[in-house]
Amino acid sequence: MILTDGKESENCCPEDVYVTDVGLTWIASRWSVVDMFDREPDRHPRPEGGPLAEWLxxxxxxVDEFDRSKAMQLGQDVQRLLRSPLPENTIRTAWLGATHGLFDPAEYGISARTWLRRAEAAWLARARQDDSAFVPLPPQPVVxxxxxxxxxxVIHPASGRLSHEAQDPPFGxxxxxxxxxxxRVVTEACADLGYRFFLRAMKAYQVPADRGSLVALGERFGYPYWLVREGLNDRTD
Known part of the structure; x- marks a missing residue:
């Protein structure tokens, strides 16, 4: 479930209006920003540390994008993966698919788990600028x-098309x-995070989907109103 201040989030609350993703999958969604600026490099100064620094x-x-409760989701997501029995390649593959193949930690000589630890460290450092005593909650995976x-x-009907698009993308x-x-993320780490990774990959590769069934499942996880809807290639339109 998406974290809130002690309760599941209500659908379409005012603070949720512009929330289109949270946690680790929100970071993954930034691939579209990276791609846009890669196509127009003169309009966007890149960090001195290169792409890895940009993603960190x-x-x-x-921390600045969300209220405190949703900002905490990143730590939850990272720990859900780090404490899971998932092998390195499974985590790397799920992450790579969510970013349209545009950010592979292996290209920078680090494992997917090392990338997660560095992302968590960057998040914690920023959070502790506002609250030096901040301590993340223990992970609460949905099992x-x-x-x-x-x-x-809901993954099964899209599996063939999604696999094809990911293996033969126009870029990335x-x-x-x-x-x-x-x-495996769904069954061995967390159903919520696995579902958000799936949604992020479906949007990245523009795979047609039945929005109604995906939205209904998202509501059971307590997702903000636009988390499923935004960017989805709805075959029912």
Whole structure:
């Protein structure tokens, strides 16, 4: 579930109006910003540390982008993966698919888990500028078997198209084994995070989807109103 101040979020609350993603998948969604500025480099000065520094900057920015409760989601997501039994390549593949193949930690000589730790450190450093005593909550992965099953059920109809688009993209690195990786995140780490990774990949590769069923499942996770809807290639339109 999306974290709130002690309760699940209400759908379409005023503070949720412009929230189109949260946590680790919000950082992944920044691939579109990176791609836009890569196409127009003269209009965007890049960090001296290169792409890795740019992505770590997004982790810091998450603190400023959201209210405190939603800003905490990044720490939750990172720990849900780090404390899971998922192998390195599964985490890397799920992340790579969510970023349209535009940010692969391996290109910078680090593992996916090392990238997660660095992102968490950047986020914590920024959060502690405002509150030096800030301590993240322990991870609360969604392990409900019914929710896991229902996420897998919505992934299945899109699996063939999503796999094809990820393996043969118009730009970005090809991603092999994306759907099995997403399914393992759902079943071995967290149903909520696995679902958001799936949604992010569907939007990245513009795979047609039945918005109604995806929105209905998102409501069960307590997602902000636009988290599922924004950027989705709705085949029912």
């Amino acid at each position: 900057g997004f982790a810091s920015l998450a 409900d078997e019914e929710l896991r099953r229902d996420v897998l059920q 690195a090809p991603v092999t084994g994306l759907v099995p990786a997403l399914e």
